[in-house]
Amino acid sequence: MVSINKIVCPVDFSEYSTKAYDYAYSLAKHYHAKLLVEHVVQPLPAAYPYYAFPEATLQTSWSRLISEAERGLQQLVSSHARNGLQPQCIVRQGMPCETILGLAEEASADLIVMGTHGRRGVDRLTMGSVTEKVVRKARCPVLAVRKPAHDFVEPQDASEPVHLRRILLATDFSDHAARALGYALSFATEYNAQLTLLHVLEDVGTTKALQERTSAALSQLEKSVPGDIHSSYVVKTLVRIGKPYQEIIQLAQEEESDLIILGVRGRNALDLALFGSTTHRVIQLGSCPVLAIHI
Numbered sequence: 578m579v580s581i582n583k584i585v586c587p588v589d590f591s592e593y594s595t596k597a598y599d600y601a602y603s604l605a606k607h608y609h610a611k612l613l614v615e616h617v618v619q620p621l622p623a624a625y626p627y628y629a630f631p632e633a634t635l636q637t638s639w640s641r642l643i644s645e646a647e648r649g650l651q652q653l654v655s656s657h658a659r660n661g662l663q664p665q666c667i668v669r670q671g672m673p674c675e676t677i678l679g680l681a682e683e684a685s686a687d688l689i690v691m692g693t694h695g696r697r698g699v700d701r702l703t704m705g706s707v708t709e710k711v712v713r714k715a716r717c718p719v720l721a722v723r724k725p726a727h728d729f730v731e732p733q734d735a736s737e738p739v740h741l742r743r744i745l746l747a748t749d750f751s752d753h754a755a756r757a758l759g760y761a762l763s764f765a766t767e768y769n770a771q772l773t774l775l776h777v778l779e780d781v782g783t784t785k786a787l788q789e790r791t792s793a794a795l796s797q798l799e800k801s802v803p804g805d806i807h808s809s810y811v812v813k814t815l816v817r818i819g820k821p822y823q824e825i826i827q828l829a830q831e832e833e834s835d836l837i838i839l840g841v842r843g844r845n846a847l848d849l850a851l852f853g854s855t856t857h858r859v860i861q862l863g864s865c866p867v868l869a870i871h872i
Contacts, residue, residue, distance in 0.1 A: 579763035581608040585686040586664075587615045587677045587707075590649050593692030597722040598653060600866065601690035603730035603738035604720075605662055612664040613684055614654065616646045617676045643668055659732065674710040681717060690720045693860060709857060712841065712869045718760065722866045729835035729866070741768040745834040747775045747825045747859075750797060753840030757870040758801055761838045770835075771811040774798045775828055777821040791816045822858040830864050841869045 586601035588594035598614065605612040650666040669676050681689055693708035712719045729741045746761040748754035758774075765772040776794045781787040798814035817824040829837055839856050860867045 578766065579687075579760055581610050581687045583611045583613065583684050583686045584608075584688045584690060585613045585615060585677070585681045585684060586690045587617065587673070587711075588650070588653065588692075589616065590653070591692065591694070593694050593722070593724065595653070595692075596724065597690050597692035597720075598657060599732045600720060600722050600730050602657060602659075602662060602664070603732055604688070604690065605664070606660050607737070607739045610687070612662065613667055613680065613686070614650055614664045615667045615669065615677065615680055616650055617673045618642045618646055618668060618670050619673060620670060643670075657732065660738070673707045674714070677707070677711055678714055681715060686717050688718050688720060689715055690722065692722050694723075708860075712856065712860065715869075716871060718871070719869045720866055721860045721869065723860065723863070739768065741765075741770045741835050743771050743773070743832055743834045744836050744838060745773045745775060745825070745829050745832065746838045747777065747821065747855075748798070748801070748840070749776065749821075751840060753871070755801075755840070757838050757840035760868065760870050762802070764836070764838070765812075771813070773813045773815060773828070773832060773834070774801070775815050775817065775825065777824045778816060778818050779820070781818055787818070822855045822862070825855070825859050826863050834865050836866055836868060837863055838868045838870065841871050 581604065584601050584605050586598055588598055601612055601614075604610070646668045647666065650668065654664050654666060667680065669680065671679075677689070677691075680686075689711060691708050691711060693706055708721055712721055730738055731740055732738055734740075741764060744761055744765055746758060748758060761772055761774075764770065776798060778787070778790055778794065781790055794816045795814055798816070802812055815828070817828065825837065828834075837859060839859060841856050856867070856869055860869075
């Protein structure tokens with residue numbers, strides 16, 4: 578079973594990060610985990626590199642921004658207080674991505690929960706956000722919450738705030754996907770949820786090749802699930818043909834999935850390109866939160 582003892586939730590006071598906070602709070606409640614709520618204040622010289630600020634201005638602005646951030650975090654925590662959970666509020670100065678990752682490392686976080694802005698048109702395929710960088714670089718799983726059509730948290734439910742009923746795991750049979758499968762099985766067991774395992778084939782060629790590859794993929798999916806799991810809850814295996822991100826998003830919509838789980842590759846240039854082709858787009862275009870798992 579997956580153990581979640583510490584959760585880091587970065588917030589920027591937007592509606593997206595407030596939604597993510599609801600998820601972080603509810604998961605912390607369910608797992609009896611410590612919740613660290615963080616706001617990062619970016620230094621003025623970094624935010625406005627072409628301006629020269631007097632030292633006195635920098636000090637005054639820094640103090641004001643820190644005070645405002647501390648008040649904002651306290652207001653967020655107070656307005657969402659329930660179930661007796663007491664999050665720890667943290668304000669830090671620095672570049673957002675590096676500062677968020679730094680706290681997660683220091684705290685030995687088991688999970689980062691953060692919001693990502695929904696976008697329109699071409700921008701939806703070029704996230705370019707702090708969330709993208711954190712998802713790509715974090716050493717722990719990251720739950721990216723956009724503005725889901727299907728919520729799996731009900732913060733007002735004091736008895737059980739987390740309601741995961743349908744989980745979709747997309748796998749390419751890599752080492753990254755194998756670790757993601759472990760999380761998917763654990764979450765499905767924890768919440769008695771239906772689990773769908775999906776593999777997407779591209780460029781299948783002839784009809785015979787399609788049949789052979791489909792049969793092989795289905796067999797591999799079935800073998801990846803421990804025998805005793807099938808008797809505990811519903812596990813489905815599916816193979817589809819097309820662009821992976823499109824098929825993942827489409828299936829999640831069809832099944833009204835509450836959560837998509839994906840394995841994420843590492844940090845080099847090739848990995849970045851691969852990240853952009855699937856995980857990136859699923860986070861931006863999908864209908865539910867995405868849990869990205871690193872190897």
